[in-house]
Amino acid sequence: MHNQAEIAYRRLRERLLDGHYAPGDRLTELGICDDLGMSRTPVREALRRLQSDGLVSSTGRGVVVSSLSPQEMLHATQLHGALDALAAKLAATAQRDGQLSPMQLSGLKEASRRVEEQAESSDPAGAWRANLDFHMTLARLSGNPLLVDTLDRIWARFAIVSLSNINRRRDLTPRQHDAIVSAIVDGDPERAEAAAAEHVREAAAMYGEGPR
Numbered sequence: 001m002h003n004q005a006e007i008a009y010r011r012l013r014e015r016l017l018d019g020h021y022a023p024g025d026r027l028t029e030l031g032i033c034d035d036l037g038m039s040r041t042p043v044r045e046a047l048r049r050l051q052s053d054g055l056v057s058s059t060g061r062g063v064v065v066s067s068l069s070p071q072e073m074l075h076a077t078q079l080h081g082a083l084d085a086l087a088a089k090l091a092a093t094a095q096r097d098g099q100l101s102p103m104q105l106s107g108l109k110e111a112s113r114r115v116e117e118q119a120e121s122s123d124p125a126g127a128w129r130a131n132l133d134f135h136m137t138l139a140r141l142s143g144n145p146l147l148v149d150t151l152d153r154i155w156a157r158f159a160i161v162s163l164s165n166i167n168r169r170r171d172l173t174p175r176q177h178d179a180i181v182s183a184i185v186d187g188d189p190e191r192a193e194a195a196a197a198e199h200v201r202e203a204a205a206m207y208g209e210g211p212r
C-alpha cells in the first residue's frame with residue numbers, strides 16, 4: 001500500500017504542477033480515485049502529503065487546490081531569490097574548486113539554451129517548464145540537497161499559480177541566465193551570486209507574480 005500511496009502522490013503532484021487542476025478547484029477523494037483509477041486509502045495518504053507540501057488545503061469535505069495570496073507570493077519570491085543566489089554561489093565555488101564535471105556544466109548551458117528556444121516558440125507553458133528546469137539544474141549544482149528540496153517545494157507552489165494564468169504572462173527574458181552561467185563557468189562565486197540575485201529582482205519587478 002505504501003507503493004500505491006507513493007504512486008498516487010507522484011501522479012497527483014504531477015497533475016497539479018502541469019496545470020491539470022487550477023487554484024481553487026475542489027477535489028474529492030472519490031473524484032481523484034476515479035481520475036487515477038486507484039482506491040481511497042492511497043489517495044487519502046497522497047492528499048495528506050500534498051497538504052503538507054502546501055499544494056492543497058483541507059476543507060472538511062475534500063480539499064481545495066492552493067493558490068498564493070499577494071503576501072504569500074512576496075514571501076515565496078523573497079525566499080526563492082535568496083536560495084537561487086546561494087545556489088549560484090555554491091555552484092561557482094564548486095567549479096572554482098574543480099568539483100563540477102564538464103557534463104554538469106554542459107547540462108547547465110543546455111538548460112539555458114532550451115529556455116531561449118522555448119521563449120521563441122508559441123508554447124508559453126513549455127517555456128515556463130524549461131525555465132523551471134534551468135533553475136532546478138542550477139540548484140542541483142549547488143551540491144546542497146536541502147536547498148534543492150526547498151526550491152523544489154517553492155517552484156511547485158509557483159507552478160500551480162503560474163500555469164493556470166500562463167496566457168496572461170509576458171515573454172521570458174532568458175538571456176538574463178547568461179550572466180549566471182558565465183560566472184559559474186568562470187568559477188566566480190561573488191559574480192554568480194550577484195547575477196542570480198539580480199535576475200530574480202528583475203523578474204519579480206517585471207511580472208509581479210513570482211520568478212521566471
